[in-house]
Amino acid sequence: MFTHITRYDWLLLKSNRTLLFSFLLLLFFVGFALWNGAAHVRFQEQTAQAIQETEAANYGKIFQDVKEIEQGKTYAGVYWLDPTTPFAIGYSKGSRYPVLPNAPLSLISFGQSDLMPYYHQVTMNKKQALYHGEEIENPSILYNGNFDLGFVIIFLLPLLIMALTYNIVSSEKEQGTLALLLSADTDFRRIILDKYIFRFLLFNATFVIVIALGLLIARVNLAQTAGSLLYLFLVTLLYTAFWFGLSFLVNSYGKNSGYNAAILVGSWLVFALLIPALLNVSATALHPLPSRMLQITKSRDVSDEVTKAGSKKLDQYYNDHPELVPKGKKVDYNDFALTYLQTQMEVDKAIKPIEAGFTAQREKQQQFISYYRFFSPAIFTQQALNAVAGTGQDRYSEFERQVDSFYADFQEYFRQKVFRQEKMTSTDFAQIPSFKYQAPESDLFSLPNVLNLLVLAVFSCLFVFLGLNQAKRISLALA
């Protein structure tokens, strides 16, 4: 029976060109999205490469300079750029640039990648300077959002599905063929459901093929990313099942096409726009972040205080850290590096609670959202796609954490040098900490992610079940 119905549905779709039109649209959507995503990824990779080359070149240069000075060449420049001082290296010449590498499938979803920093300049400068790193991007483009595969899946696929299915029952009614179907041997519900299943399978098969082709063209290694791709296809399959199911349910009430279309677009608006917006409002209202402005004011207050206290604070610091007292010479209190660093350490210390406030509140917001994410499939599908692409909030938070701890190591290394008032020697350079992002063990098929899939599956089944139940009431009287 299924093959029978599908054959005629296929002929029907073919004859009214819906299929061709939808297919072309889908092709365009996916093509444009992958092109857009690939361009973005390429830009970020080029930037990352430029950064790494610059860092290597800078280090090569200072190493060479120090070597030459050690061999007896006199340094002619200004004292604050003298490469044999830890200050010059730690504050400018020896900047390290931690970079977050792209995940293999990052082109499928921009996620937060256009907003969150994917590289930092780490110097001994106060930690706050870290948070000043923002990538240049036209705010209008940031505001508009991006045309990526995530957008296609979450926003456009449901609309395509609606266009394909909003009138499966109602058109029969409007053409006057409903009576015919109802009086046929085969259960009317069976015919409708088969039509849905056929269109669902056709839709997803097309989608998978188009994406696989697109990724091949974008030179993504499909074998290497098989696990992520499998999750991507499963999410998409179930997400589209949700919308097919919803459309089936709406159709099963036997109302006219206009009504169906209005209800479907209405639910799209609610799921894809209003619920996320309301959840966002609630998360930020319930767990407000401290003010960045307050943070700036506070850090300057502290820095002023330390400056005014002068060498008293420094003395105290040396008393607390006898191991850092320069060996065999007196402390030079006029050393600019020393006072500067001292001030910064105090500022970092004072800012810490505010910084912790940001982290804690942000975590609470994310937890809140994660807890209520099942209110809208658009929300957790977006999160799932970001997880596949490695562009989600989690990954950026992890990067920030690693940069923070790297910053601490970097500062610690130079702090000892500055307080001991030692010189940089050519043998020191190998010991300067460097950064490499350690990807945490990630499992796309973790419990919350599997739960996402389950919820979608449950809702789809529920819609079909309710729809089948409802469709019983479509009778000849209605037709």
Added chain:
Amino acid sequence: MLRNIISKEYTELLAEDRLRWSAVAVYLLFAVALFTGYDYYAKTHRQHQEAQDASYRQWLDQGEKKPHSAAHYGFYAYKPVPLLSVIDKGMDDYLGNAVWLEAHKQNDVRHRAAVDSPDLSRFGSLTVGFIWQYILPLVIILLTFDSISKERESGTLRMLLSTRVSGRQLVLGKALAIAKAVFLLLFLPTFLLSATVMWLAGGNDAFAVNLPNLGFMAVFYLLFLAIFLALGVTVSMQVRQSGLALVLLLGIWTFGAFFVPRMSGGFARSLYQTPSAFVFTEQVSFEKGQGVNGHDPADKANEELKVRTLKEYGVDSLSQLPVNFAAILLQAGENKDWKIFDKHYGSLFQTFRAQDRLMDALDVLSPILTMRNISRALAGTDLDKHLDFANHAEQSRRSMQKTINDHFREHGVGDNPEANDFKADQELWNEIPSFRYTMPAVGEMLRNQAMNILILLAWLAGVSIFMWQKSLNLKP
């Protein structure tokens, strides 16, 4: 006759479920949006103002200091939050808020709120502007899509047209009835409530200043809603099946609201490329490293400046100068850097503007987007105002540096000017005014939006004329 049609249609509309349910949805969303708008303004406005005052107080209280140390210390400029952000927050979340005014550097305006927001905020935020731009057109679509076609489908159109009623009267009457309902029940109350909340949030003075912008906003929103009204009625007239008419209208709505902006962003990004922050900074600091930099006495250009200065004052050595040479060097460095900043930031901002022009041009495809652009411009929450702020802040930084260096040059004179031990005090700090930014007047905003306003008017004229023409020969 027209009056009768309007009154009949209006009464019928009021009895309809779809108007009632639309109104419930609109008011629920509106309540949330207005509250968030108020909360955002009240909090951020106060924070920015307090931070601005605190920053200036720190500047005044910095005590005796070498002038150049003070120049490095500088202070912050915080972008004031416009009162109309209560209604339309526009792009504010994606625009920076604070910029440090210090020596040698034109800093970026940093701290975009979006970076500190949950990733969910990328779905868009709920503002009063959003409701007027996106939801009200949707409501109008729901009310108009079958306005004519249902008469046709039920066969009453043939009957109506056989009476004294002309097609034109019928179409106009229906359109005006829906206009009346949307205006009286949805737009006017939300507008008045928003205005009241604005007044509560900003107080008399700020409200009065923003009144012209608010007035123009109301006018443009009404024109905008009229576009959708005419569009809906026309489609209902032309498409014979109500269902199809609705699908078509919803298609137009989603296409404009969601498809175009993301697509145009992708085009803009690839046609006009902005550099990465890293490359930008590297280039600026590379160019700054060439020639006079105010700090590096080993520099060749410094030598020339020294010779020139000595000649100007007719003395043989720096110690004989009646002014401080280090200050002259510093200012020369600033002057040179300004050119570099102007070049790089100038070209960056130009790229932004070129991207925006392209996106604005593509926004022609939907009046929703054009309205969005006009609305956020009038609210002062668009990119134009942001770049204007950035320019003002930079100008203020430059005049601050000049005042400091001039003071240093005149007062830092002693036996050995190169020691530069002169310390400035309160007198100099007071000479530098705190940073105040005021938005451009409404006239300038309208001039900047001339293109978008024209597009909006063209849309209105286009669909109205089309509706008018088609209503003349309305067939059953």
